[in-house]
Amino acid sequence: MRTSTIILVLALSCQVYAQTSLTLTRCRNALDLIIAVDGSNSMGEPNFRLQVTSVSNVVNALDVSQNNVHVGAILYSQEVEAPIIPMTSNKTQAVQGILGWRYPDQETRTDLAIEVAIDMFQMDGRGGNVPQVLIIATDGASTIPARTLAVADEAKRRGIQVYVVGVAGARNEIDLNEMQAVASSPDKVLVTPDFQTLESTLRNAAEQICISLECGQAQIDMVFMLDTSTNVGPAGFQQLKDFIIEFLFFAHIHVGNIRVGLMTFGDSPMMHFNMLTYIGNEQGLNQAISAIPYRGGGTNMAAAFQFVREQMYTVANGDRQAAPDVVIFVSGSMANINTAQTQQEAEATRAAGIQVYGLGVNLPSMQDLDLVTSRPLQDNRFTVANLAQLQTIIQPIYSNFNRFCADPPPVPACYMGQTDIWYVVDISITAERLSRFDFTNDFAQLKNGLIQQINIVLDPSVSNPGVRMGLVSYSDQSQRVVSTADLSSVSRTAQAVNAIPGFIGVGGSNIAQALQQITEPPQQSQWNSYVAMVTPQSAFLNLQAVQAELSR
Structure with missing residues (x-):
């Protein structure tokens, strides 16, 4: 049976862990929640009533009680409208207050709603480990955007988690850029196509407060x-x-x-x-x-x-x-x-x-x-x-x-510190024949495998300035194609691997002589230094000479 002996170097420093996927979700029982509801003139009375019903249904589904969720609600338009639903552990009181709102039919002063929410959290919030969450429902851009962003930043500075739920509607007047700037993070921006789907989107926002x-x-x-x-x-x-x-x-x-x-x-x-x-x-x-x-x-x-x-x-x-x-x-x-x-x-x-x-x-x-x-x-x-x-x-x-x-697990970008890696690659006729018979011509599979390893180091998301690479190719004779002392040795090694075979020698595989090409010591004694030998199993017939070079 034809086999290849390959020492995988990068696995020594970058480990991949495959796990069975099973989602576990847990929610903090204690939560201080305020829902701010838009009452501007862009939606009309029917849609406003749909919105009010959606918000009341979401509140009704929460575990509102003394030890769990405390909820408050704000209706805003040209101003924050009365009645404000104060933070309460009484679900019935909150739901009835929301259903009693009248349609203001004026501007979109989102800034005023956030200001009032900050005051409510400060006066009635439980503090400590109890999360404070503000969900803003709106169908359009705020009337005074600069002020809206300023007070939103203040809310976030105080540790309030801000979610924004936008209703696109037929006129699609929502400002996604403003919504993202107001929210605590992009994942806390949710958009729903109309007021009929608002309730399910609000429920999604409430569920995001839990962590999976x-x-x-x-x-x-x-x-x-x-x-x-x-x-x-x-x-x-x-x-x-x-x-x-x-x-x-x-x-x-x-x-x-x-x-x-x-x-x-x-x-x-x-x-x-x-x-x-x-x-x-x-x-x-x-x-x-x-x-x-x-x-x-x-x-x-x-x-x-x-x-x-x-x-x-x-x-x-x-x-x-x-x-x-x-x-x-x-x-x-x-x-x-x-x-x-x-x-x-x-x-x-x-x-x-x-x-x-x-x-x-x-x-x-x-x-x-x-x-x-x-x-x-x-x-x-x-x-x-x-x-x-x-x-x-x-x-x-x-x-x-x-x-x-992840299944299959991704090859991770990896920070490798100060590391020297030498690839010692057999390009003899024997190795080429194995590549041709078992895979494709011209060492294609071999080169692909090596490039995948090198790309972990070259991954642009991780800076690895301390990694150096060298490449030795060999058959009866050997040559050092890239040295770890060369400038840009990692990218040069990648280029050289793509150019394999470079030359094809005749006869067997003199791996002991190839290892003699590795003469550059690590730049500092504490650096990691690895050798990856890619060779047919038959190359180890002269095992004593190979071991002597490895010991050196």
């Missing part, structure tokens, strides 16, 4: 790195702990697939519990997080990343070989201890296959957060102006988790 983990059976080894430095302060640290508990509410800890460890860092790192301590024990996990003391001190990110890599992610502390390693790094400070080593330790952590999500709170600069976060930054880095906004980033992170159960 599509990878319900995904195994994830998760470690929280929590900033406990002086800059955070005792009150701020308590809010960080509350956020972690809120975040983990949606992780289905009771199922046992997601394991959680937690460490803090200030002057030095400290483990509070590892990933084995609270498997399946959600209550115990929450109690342990609540009991973590505030420490104060400086901000030693370098020591923290060395600690998470060497101490938290060990088999003894619950790390599973088949589960992706995910760090949630939460910081409200800039590094001020051992700062020169921050980038090196963070890169070593990511190069070990650990995915780092960076969460920054009121940071004066993104410099340190960018150094430590996995690439691409737009998917893995999250920043908020204050601690109240942390809730808004829970959903995007869980959405990112869903990639762990």
Whole structure:
């Protein structure tokens, strides 16, 4: 049987995890919700009545009660119309108030509705871990767009999650750009074609307040790195702990697939519990997080990343070989201890296959957060102006988790740190014959496989300036086509692979001589350095010589 011996190099640094897909959805019972309803003259009385009925039906379907959903409602046109439905746990009172509204038939002062909603949340909202959500229903652009955007920004700054539901209608007067600017994120903009379908769209908006983990059976080894430095302060640290508990509410800890460890860092790192301590024990996990003391001190990110890599992610502390390693790094400070080593330790952590999500709170600069976060930054880095906004980033992170159960799993873009990769490729007549007989002429399948690996490094979504590549081709004789010391060695290797065979030698495969072409050492001793040999099995007949060169 003809076989090829291939050492796959990139898998050492980039792991792909296939999981069975099972969606698990969980909703926070406690929720403060305000629905702002447009009463402008663009819709007409019949459509206004349809809108009122839709909103009342959605409220009627919610679990409005003392301990669960509190709901309020606002009707706006040229002004905010009376009666305003104050935040209440009385469903009947809310529904009757909404059904009693009269059609104002004037302008679209969305700005006034948002202002009133902010005041209502401040006066009647429960605060703490209870999310505050504003759903704005409208069929057109606001009367004063600049003011609408300004007050929407203020609402979001206060941690209010803003959804916008647009009704296109026959006249299609909605302003999608304005809707996206007002909403907390693009996924919180929903458009429905008419008022007959508004109710189902409003229900979709309400359901988005829940969080779905599509990878319900995904195994994830998760470690929280929590900033406990002086800059955070005792009150701020308590809010960080509350956020972690809120975040983990949606992780289905009771199922046992997601394991959680937690460490803090200030002057030095400290483990509070590892990933084995609270498997399946959600209550115990929450109690342990609540009991973590505030420490104060400086901000030693370098020591923290060395600690998470060497101490938290060990088999003894619950790390599973088949589960992706995910760090949630939460910081409200800039590094001020051992700062020169921050980038090196963070890169070593990511190069070990650990995915780092960076969460920054009121940071004066993104410099340190960018150094430590996995690439691409737009998917893995999250920043908020204050601690109240942390809730808004829970959903995007869980959405990112869903990639762990893609089927088939994608080849990930991968940050590889400082790495040298040598490809040693057999282009003898024997190898060409195997390629021709088993696949197609001219090494097509071989080249395709190598290019797919190289493209992981060339992926534009991830910067890999520290990766160097070399290519040696050989049969009876060998030649070093690209050296790791060459400029643009990765792109040059890709070009050279596409040009294989370059030449076709006769006779056997002298792999020992080919390995002698690798003379460039890693630029620094701590760099990763790999050799990938692509050759027919018969090339290993002179195994002793090959082993001698590999040892060298």
